[in-house]
Amino acid sequence: MAEKTINTYTCHAGHEIVTVRRVKGMTPKTMRCKHPGCNGSSNSADFNVDQKLEPTFEFYKPTEQEMEKLTPLEKDHVNNGGLLCRKIDKHDGK
Numbered sequence: 324m325a326e327k328t329i330n331t332y333t334c335h336a337g338h339e340i341v342t343v344r345r346v347k348g349m350t351p352k353t354m355r356c357k358h359p360g361c362n363g364s365s366n367s368a369d370f371n372v373d374q375k376l377e378p379t380f381e382f383y384k385p386t387e388q389e390m391e392k393l394t395p396l397e398k399d400h401v402n403n404g405g406l407l408c409r410k411i412d413k414h415d416g417k
């Protein structure tokens with residue numbers, strides 16, 4: 324069975340985002356809700372979702388250049404095998 328890469332995060336207010344894991348690595352169990360104006364905490368569905376969902380955010384491994392711009396906390400996270408989350412730019416690759 325193929326490894327699951329699609330996941331969702333849902334906050335207490337019901338805001339849901341679909342994420343994709345681009346590379347092997349750790350993704351968080353919870354993260355700050357990405358919905359504008361919402362500071363809720365979103366919970367991971369542990370990849371137990373329809374793998375055909377269209378992701379809007381991606382987990383990626385930063386390049387060395389990107390690493391230099393990270394906060395010490397984020398660097399620690401990445402150095403411990405964690406991935407970072409960013410919005411997928413829909414205009415990319417067109």
Ligand SMILES: [Zn+2]
Nearest residue numbers: 334338356361
């Ligand atoms: Zn929210």
